[in-house]
Amino acid sequence: MTEPTTRRDPETVSRFVEHFAAQLVEAGVPRMPARVFAALLASDTGTLTSAELGEQLRISPAAVSGAVRYLAQVHLVSREREPGSRRERYRVHSDQWYEALTNREAIIKRWEDALREGVTSLGADTPAGRRLAETLDFFEFIEQDVAGMMGRWRTYREQKYGGA
Amino acid sequence: MTEPTTRRDPETVSRFVEHFAAQLVEAGVPRMPARVFAALLASDTGTLTSAELGEQLRISPAAVSGAVRYLAQVHLVSREREPGSRRERYRVHSDQWYEALTNREAIIKRWEDALREGVTSLGADTPAGRRLAETLDFFEFIEQDVAGMMGRWRTYREQKYGGA
DNA sequence: CCTTAACTTCACAAATTTCTGAAGGAAGCG
DNA sequence: CGCTTCCTTCAGAAATTTGTGAAGTTAAGG
Incomplete structure (x- = not known):
């Protein structure tokens, strides 16, 4: 048995991510970008690394790369370099993405x-x-x-x- | 040499149709619906028959049918039966399509x-x-x-x- | 400067979408 | 009531898109 009301139960998160992504897809957003965006939206900090995205969504690094490039191009996410690391974090800024929508x-x-x-x-x-x-x-x-x-x-x- | 400033020179019309359709496609509209819609927009009466569309765009009746079905579904065009004929006219209502856009x-x-x-x-x-x-x-x-x-x-x- | 971690790019395989020709209805017209 | 015209539906060929593995690039860390 898992915890009573598990916070951030991976499956619960995943269910939301996939469901919301599906709505975006139906509106014309390519699948991978939609899933990556939804995952970021559902993360606690609003940021995830490439590795985290790949693991959570079960997709290859190449797919993450492609999706992020797309999202950055339409200004739905921004990329941040973690200082002193080769790791990159991808972030969804609320304000930013509202603007992008109307843009x-x-x-x-x-x-x-x-x-x-x-x-x-x-x-x-x-x-x-x-x-x-x-x-x-x-x-x-x-x-x-x-x-x-x-x-x-x-x-x-x-x-x-x-x-x- | 053709007339000086030919009205409705087919090629001029076609150039606009294809160019505008291309913009719609880039915005995510499927190609055939985009072309049909642009053709209607550029017609003088705002209506065209299936045959006229097929000829002007060089596409099969099947393609016209599919495109119109799509456009009707999203309320960008309406279909009218010419009374006493098997012919159908497809129409773009300005008001109607503004609404659809925001819908x-x-x-x-x-x-x-x-x-x-x-x-x-x-x-x-x-x-x-x-x-x-x-x-x-x-x-x-x-x-x-x-x-x-x-x-x-x-x-x-x-x-x-x-x-x- | 060599190693290694992290992301990107590229070529290709797989899945999906798009358009056509052909067959199948509905509806006017004789 | 049957013929004809016009549109639709359907199966499949062709083109496009999508996601992967593998090789390539950049930069941190020893």
């Missing part, structure tokens, strides 16, 4: 570029051109408003969780 | 469920539990705020484009 910005920007080009090439005075122009307008509106939304969140958060 | 709701809901479960199973008083709880809080906040954002867009839009 589809780069993507939106390219959508906007493509739309602008479309308006020009199809003609701003054609029905199709007008449709594209309005769509472009929508994105520009959203983009601007999302910034405000994040501001409101930070305010709300500080009040509730007590600032920095 | 990651179903997905977010499941994320929230998974997070709630995590808070409970890992313990609300553990560091990991607290992290999950704050994340959950963020999503709940956003979800609520996005509704407001869409409201502001509709207001802005009516003013600019002159209402329904």
Whole structure:
């Protein structure tokens, strides 16, 4: 028999990790990055080493490496070198990843570029051109408003969780 | 030599369609749905038949069928039966697709469920539990705020484009 | 400076996804 | 009521993606 209400029972943690990762996968995140991210989110310190990730998720060092590269690229995790060691720690910063979520910005920007080009090439005075122009307008509106939304969140958060 | 500034020059249209579709693909949309959607967006009436789509994109009827099913499922296009014909028209409604974009709701809901479960199973008083709880809080906040954002867009839009 | 630990890169095998051609319905039209 | 048109479904070929083992790179520690 295990302890009554085991804290950090590996199986309980694993169940959450896999379940949450599955949701991310369904939203379009590649499997390995999703699992690594979920594992970090469920860790006590918010950091794990490559070795810990590999062991916990039963994946090769290569898979960890690939997943972390992906996550770092989209700013969902940061990498830290432990001073005086070859070990690296990967960390999920709450603030950081909220921002990343709304930072589809780069993507939106390219959508906007493509739309602008479309308006020009199809003609701003054609029905199709007008449709594209309005769509472009929508994105520009959203983009601007999302910034405000994040501001409101930070305010709300500080009040509730007590600032920095 | 073709006309000076040809309206709806197929090649010009095609260039936009493929370029915009490529951006969607990069954002995670499957290729065929992306191309079909872009083609509809660039059409003058905002509607195309299955045959027109197949010809314009050089894809089989089966591919059109699959793409449309996908797009309809995520509410990016609607299907209309031409009365007295076996032909179907597929349409992109501007309003409709803006809403769909922000309607990651179903997905977010499941994320929230998974997070709630995590808070409970890992313990609300553990560091990991607290992290999950704050994340959950963020999503709940956003979800609520996005509704407001869409409201502001509709207001802005009516003013600019002159209402329904 | 040599050894060794830790991560990364690369080539390939396996699994998954994507698109097609062909066969199978539904619905207008005679 | 049968013919025809248009769409869908399905099995499978082709392409893409994913994860691994093995070799390579960097830097700590003796």
